[in-house]
Amino acid sequence: MAKISFNLNGEDVTVDADPGTPLLWILREELDLTGPKYSCGIAVCGACAIHINGEATPSCITPMSLVEGRKITTIEGLSQDNDHPLQQAWTEEQVPQCGYCQSGMIMFAASLLNKNKKPSREEIDEGMNRVLCRCGTYLRVRKAIEKVIRENG
Amino acid sequence: MKKETKEKTGSLVSRRNFLKAGGGVAFAVAAYALLPKLDLVEGAPPGEGNLVEQKVFAWVHIRTDGRITIYNPAAEMGQGSMTALPVILAEEMDADWANVKIEQSPIEPDTYGRPGFRGGASMLTVGSRAVSGYFDGLRIAGAQVRQMLLANAAKKWNVPVSRLTTGPSVVIDKSKGRKISYGEIAGFMEIPDSAPKVSKHQLKDPKDFRLIGNADIPRFDIPAKINGSAKYSIDVTLPNMVYGVISRAPVNGSKPRLLNEKMIRGRDGVVDVVTLGHGIGVIAESIETALKTKERLVIDWSEGAKAESHNSESAPAEYAKIAGNPGLRGRDIANMGDATKALQSAQSKYTADYINDHIYHAQMEPLNAVVSVGSDGKSAEVWAGSQAHDGARSAVARTLGIEFSQVKYHPQYLGGGFGRRSTSDYIVEATELAKAAKRPLKLLWTREDDISYGMFRPMSLQRMEAGVDSKGNVAGWKHTIVGTGSRLLASGARNEFYDFPNQKIELRSVDHGIRTKHWRAVGHGANKFAIEAFVDEIAAGQKVDPYEFRLRLMKNHPRARAVLKKAAEMSDWGAKPKSGRAKGIAFGERSGSLCAGVFEISLEDGRIKVHRVWVALDAGIVVQPDNVIAQTEGCILMGLSSVLHESITIRNGRVLESNFDDYQLLRMKDVPDSVDVEIISSSERPTGVGEAALPIVGGAVANAFAALTGKRIRHMPFTRERISDVLGKTA
Ligand code: FES
Ligand code: FES
Numbered sequence: 001m002a003k004i005s006f007n008l009n010g011e012d013v014t015v016d017a018d019p020g021t022p023l024l025w026i027l028r029e030e031l032d033l034t035g036p037k038y039s040c041g042i043a044v045c046g047a048c049a050i051h052i053n054g055e056a057t058p059s060c061i062t063p064m065s066l067v068e069g070r071k072i073t074t075i076e077g078l079s080q081d082n083d084h085p086l087q088q089a090w091t092e093e094q095v096p097q098c099g100y101c102q103s104g105m106i107m108f109a110a111s112l113l114n115k116n117k118k119p120s121r122e123e124i125d126e127g128m129n130r131v132l133c134r135c136g137t138y139l140r141v142r143k144a145i146e147k148v149i150r151e152n153g
Numbered sequence: 154m155k156k157e158t159k160e161k162t163g164s165l166v167s168r169r170n171f172l173k174a175g176g177g178v179a180f181a182v183a184a185y186a187l188l189p190k191l192d193l194v195e196g197a198p199p200g201e202g203n204l205v206e207q208k209v210f211a212w213v214h215i216r217t218d219g220r221i222t223i224y225n226p227a228a229e230m231g232q233g234s235m236t237a238l239p240v241i242l243a244e245e246m247d248a249d250w251a252n253v254k255i256e257q258s259p260i261e262p263d264t265y266g267r268p269g270f271r272g273g274a275s276m277l278t279v280g281s282r283a284v285s286g287y288f289d290g291l292r293i294a295g296a297q298v299r300q301m302l303l304a305n306a307a308k309k310w311n312v313p314v315s316r317l318t319t320g321p322s323v324v325i326d327k328s329k330g331r332k333i334s335y336g337e338i339a340g341f342m343e344i345p346d347s348a349p350k351v352s353k354h355q356l357k358d359p360k361d362f363r364l365i366g367n368a369d370i371p372r373f374d375i376p377a378k379i380n381g382s383a384k385y386s387i388d389v390t391l392p393n394m395v396y397g398v399i400s401r402a403p404v405n406g407s408k409p410r411l412l413n414e415k416m417i418r419g420r421d422g423v424v425d426v427v428t429l430g431h432g433i434g435v436i437a438e439s440i441e442t443a444l445k446t447k448e449r450l451v452i453d454w455s456e457g458a459k460a461e462s463h464n465s466e467s468a469p470a471e472y473a474k475i476a477g478n479p480g481l482r483g484r485d486i487a488n489m490g491d492a493t494k495a496l497q498s499a500q501s502k503y504t505a506d507y508i509n510d511h512i513y514h515a516q517m518e519p520l521n522a523v524v525s526v527g528s529d530g531k532s533a534e535v536w537a538g539s540q541a542h543d544g545a546r547s548a549v550a551r552t553l554g555i556e557f558s559q560v561k562y563h564p565q566y567l568g569g570g571f572g573r574r575s576t577s578d579y580i581v582e583a584t585e586l587a588k589a590a591k592r593p594l595k596l597l598w599t600r601e602d603d604i605s606y607g608m609f610r611p612m613s614l615q616r617m618e619a620g621v622d623s624k625g626n627v628a629g630w631k632h633t634i635v636g637t638g639s640r641l642l643a644s645g646a647r648n649e650f651y652d653f654p655n656q657k658i659e660l661r662s663v664d665h666g667i668r669t670k671h672w673r674a675v676g677h678g679a680n681k682f683a684i685e686a687f688v689d690e691i692a693a694g695q696k697v698d699p700y701e702f703r704l705r706l707m708k709n710h711p712r713a714r715a716v717l718k719k720a721a722e723m724s725d726w727g728a729k730p731k732s733g734r735a736k737g738i739a740f741g742e743r744s745g746s747l748c749a750g751v752f753e754i755s756l757e758d759g760r761i762k763v764h765r766v767w768v769a770l771d772a773g774i775v776v777q778p779d780n781v782i783a784q785t786e787g788c789i790l791m792g793l794s795s796v797l798h799e800s801i802t803i804r805n806g807r808v809l810e811s812n813f814d815d816y817q818l819l820r821m822k823d824v825p826d827s828v829d830v831e832i833i834s835s836s837e838r839p840t841g842v843g844e845a846a847l848p849i850v851g852g853a854v855a856n857a858f859a860a861l862t863g864k865r866i867r868h869m870p871f872t873r874e875r876i877s878d879v880l881g882k883t884a
Binding site: 034037042045075076079087094097098099100125131 | 375384515599818819824
């Protein structure tokens with residue numbers, strides 16, 4: 001066990017954890033942040049995505065040792081009142097179905113737009129390719145992202 | 154409470170308990186409802202005799218401030234019923250939707266069930282039946298609430314009810330120009346001893362609907378699903394909770410013997426080890442300890458399980474022999490006229506085999522449940538996502554040998570169901586481990602567990618034979634299905650909308666001893682693929698356009714023709730696609746809904762790329778049009794995923810795939826440029842939409858492939874290897 005300090009959704013926190021434990025379990029089972037989901041555990045589905053210094057990363061393979069000193073954002077910390085432009089577009093396009101993949105979808109989309117304000121269709125598809133959605137919301141995910149891009153002018 | 158009154162027939166008399174709201178200001182309306190026989194709303198003259206008294210149910214809660222809570226009885230797994238069902242009730246009640254809140258109903262099938270498959274009341278959410286199964290009952294319930302509100306307002310004003318009408322959450326007295334809100338009425342409302350009778354003519358005319366069919370009513374669950382606050386059972390954490398994982402039989406049916414129990418028990422953080430019939434459970438203080446300990450189990454698995462003999466790669470050859478063996482007889486799904494004779498005397502004959510592999514549900518939330526068993530073993534509390542919440546509650550009671558009422562059940566959102574979550578196996582496992590742990594327990598299936606101990610849509614082979622007479626009519630039709638999974642293979646094999654005068658559809662079952670299960674649209678995925686691809690082959694052989702050919706087969710079915718025509722029109726069927734592309738068409742029915750689609754594809758890099766899809770759907774009255782479109786998009790994409798990528802390989806009974814790296818699902822890059830959906834407007838009763846568009850995908854893609862390459866691809870999924878095989882073979 002080791003003391004690991006980081007910034008979580010704007011607050012400084014210190015947790016006592018095995019440095020090898022994946023961040024996902026600490027977020028979900030210790031810190032009660034259940035927005036990031038477990039689905040594959042091997043970084044191929046995106047359900048567990050969080051931002052590390054603004055970049056979407058699967059938390060299921062991020063060991064606590066890598067978290068020290070970083071800025072971690074989960075879906076819960078993405079906006080104050082669900083008013084991130086992507087969350088608004090998600091509501092307007094009625095994107096989620098079962099919803100289980102959606103934190104990952106939104107966190108990946110936010111990271112994509114952080115890096116590139118106006119991604120093309122191809123760049124959207126490329127950027128979102130790491131998130132699986134079994135319910136098949138992909139078409140609406142695309143539409144919602146394109147809506148944000150349009151509204152950004 | 155006078156529970157005894159009139160159990161059998163006639164009107165319901167017992168005064169139902171009021172739902173007490175916290176604080177005491179709020180007043181609850183307990184709505185009595187008689188689940189009508191389906192024919193009440195269908196058109197039989199409404200009379201007492203048509204009302205079958207089923208149960209009393211309390212669906213609505215009106216507060217004095219006007220807020221209304223409507224209880225949703227269905228499992229919410231992404232299909233949207235939790236919004237659609239309350240909309241139906243609110244419509245007839247004339248509620249102001251802006252003030253409606255939805256809550257999950259308690260899991261009490263006697264109160265909140267609908268007529269089940271085998272009689273009795275059921276809360277099973279399967280087969281796209283939530284809206285169609287509850288539609289009449291909820292309309293009646295809503296109308297009864299409205300009647301009670303009207304009666305109370307009439308009494309207050311001392312006027313006859315007939316003078317009053319309603320608007321959104323208000324009772325209106327036009328003659329006096331006055332209004333009273335539902336909230337105000339709730340303040341003095343008296344509940345009659347018997348539920349008011351509602352007859353068909355008191356229900357709204359569908360043209361007056363303002364909520365049903367209103368595309369602007371959003372899904373109720375969306376806000377919680379964009380900020381991580383929606384709770385699935387996997388998100389539940391209880392004080393003092395422990396974690397359970399299970400190492401399950403690698404071959405279905407084999408039994409475990411743990412060889413290193415002492416070492417396992419000695420590990421730090423291990424609470425208990427439990428031997429189950431099909432696996433070894435590990436209970437630990439943390440999820441990481443549970444998972445790491447599971448890796449250390451040394452288990453001797455018994456040999457000789459039936460499933461050991463199953464090899465999915467060689468099964469199609471076996472199946473072909475079974476299909477061709479004239480000495481075998483299976484179970485008839487349909488047998489009309491004389492198919493054998495019609496084939497013999499046909500002018501041209503066609504035959505082809507279609508194959509589909511085992512596929513996996515891949516719901517994104519792996520199976521899990523949280524269970525806490527009382528220290529005396531006489532009570533339990535359960536948090537689970539299930540398509541059979543009532544069945545799960547019973548299963549927990551059975552496992553512990555206690556009463557249904559001793560199990561407190563908290564239904565959660567489901568991170569996908571698709572048929573996998575209508576069985577309670579994982580909830581029973583959690584109960585067994587929680588009982589051993591004597592502490593609240595969260596059972597988690599890893600993704601690897603979820604796949605290797607999956608229950609699959611079974612593989613099958615479909616031998617199709619047809620004979621066409623000199624006039625170009627399909628005179629004889631034979632369809633022989635061979636595979637494991639018995640009745641799962643039968644759904645969708647009938648041709649409800651193609652008239653074949655002589656037909657024989659037969660199921661020849663093989664039992665491999667493996668785990669199989671309903672998978673979104675069940676057997677329709679495989680059967681409609683075979684039927685629709687084969688119909689295309691016959692059309693090509695007859696040199697008739699496949700769209701025209703289907704129209705002819707459907708000549709007695711105007712609704713089906715309208716759907717097919719719509720899809721053709723949307724896709725501009727007659728127009729030539731740009732070079733390198735081709736279109737394919739297919740039709741299917743599922744859960745009473747009719748669906749047709751056109752898919753435009755090309756080959757890229759040796760793989761099928763789907764560019765555009767046009768879908769027409771007739772699902773009767775649609776309650777939530779935008780959600781119906783979303784479900785249809787979802788069906789098309791899940792269908793494409795299964796048709797292009799998905800395959801479970803079983804060797805000597807063992808599942809070879811283990812996670813989403815080797816079990817490929819459709820990803821964003823494979824998603825078509827567009828999927829256009831049009832809903833045929835209808836005033837027929839609603840039919841199921843959660844699966845309706847899925848069955849057309851295999852056939853439409855295979856037919857587009859044939860139009861593009863001149864070659865038939867007959868084995869799903871259409872992987873790069875199979876494509877190159879087909880293209881190479883008779884080049
Ligand atoms: S759970 Fe982390 S990527 Fe799938
Ligand atoms: S919404 Fe269900 S998995 Fe994406």
